[in-house]
Amino acid sequence: MDGKKNILTKKVVIILVKFIILGPPGTGKGTLADGLSKRLRLKHISTGDLLRTEVKNASSLGKKIENVLSKGELVSDNLIKDLLKKNLPINDFILDGYPRTLEQATDLEKINEIDYVINLQSISEIIIKRLSARRICLNCKSVYGSNILPIVRGVCDKCGGSLIRRADDSPKTIENRLITYKKQTEPLINYYKEKIINIDGNNTPEIVLGITLKELNDRGIEARA
Numbered sequence: 041m042d043g044k045k046n047i048l049t050k051k052v053v054i055i056l057v058k059f060i061i062l063g064p065p066g067t068g069k070g071t072l073a074d075g076l077s078k079r080l081r082l083k084h085i086s087t088g089d090l091l092r093t094e095v096k097n098a099s100s101l102g103k104k105i106e107n108v109l110s111k112g113e114l115v116s117d118n119l120i121k122d123l124l125k126k127n128l129p130i131n132d133f134i135l136d137g138y139p140r141t142l143e144q145a146t147d148l149e150k151i152n153e154i155d156y157v158i159n160l161q162s163i164s165e166i167i168i169k170r171l172s173a174r175r176i177c178l179n180c181k182s183v184y185g186s187n188i189l190p191i192v193r194g195v196c197d198k199c200g201g202s203l204i205r206r207a208d209d210s211p212k213t214i215e216n217r218l219i220t221y222k223k224q225t226e227p228l229i230n231y232y233k234e235k236i237i238n239i240d241g242n243n244t245p246e247i248v249l250g251i252t253l254k255e256l257n258d259r260g261i262e263a264r265a
């Protein structure tokens with residue numbers, strides 16, 4: 041009897057989950073996705089990171105992408121679909137930055153079925169402040185801001201890498217990214233209304249992670265560490 045119980049418990053723990061994290065730029069999607077990926081042992085797929093890696097390669101495709109990113113616009117649905125197909129596991133992932141258009145949502149349906157959509161929201165004053173202050177480590181991608189300052193200015197605490205401002209975190213581009221979000225991505229909240237878990241992002245990363253884990257726990261998804 042006991043043995044049976046154990047097997048059952050195990051089954052509950054080894055749940056296979058597929059998440060999307062949705063929300064305007066600067067709400068902390070990347071930070072939350074990172075926290076969740078560690079606590080739930082999921083792969084964190086950020087299409088923004090995938091694109092920036094292409095840009096670093098300085099290929100002709102990378103140059104084209106760089107130009108789109110610097111304007112705060114979206115790269116084409118087809119380009120991002122190909123990039124996603126190459127990088128999306130079958131299970132246990134959190135998708136950050138995709139889909140961003142209705143077209144991408146229907147593309148994704150053909151590739152994989154999502155269980156939950158975490159909708160992270162913040163007020164725009166906080167978003168603008170956060171993005172303007174954000175610095176990221178060139179090496180390990182750790183994020184710093186006005187609430188988390190590095191010990192040595194411009195140097196990553198974790199790995200010693202250089203901290204830079206993302207090219208698209210300039211005031212003009214931030215404004216455009218917010219407009220792009222409203223126009224092209226916000227309609228997805230309604231599209232996914234049956235799968236949405238609303239999370240208030242106007243708080244510290246630890247609190248936002250805690251609230252999200254609690255919501256997931258209520259749905260039978262438990263943190264493993």
Ligand code: ADP
Binds near residue numbers: 137
């Ligand atoms: P943020 O969510 O803060 O804007 P990301 O790193 O997710 O940051 O994305 C940075 C940029 O990469 C976007 O402004 C957009 O130009 C491009 N991008 C990322 N994901 C997609 C996508 N799914 N479709 C089109 N463009 C994308």
Ligand code: ZN
Binds near residue numbers: 177178197198
């Ligand atoms: Zn670092």
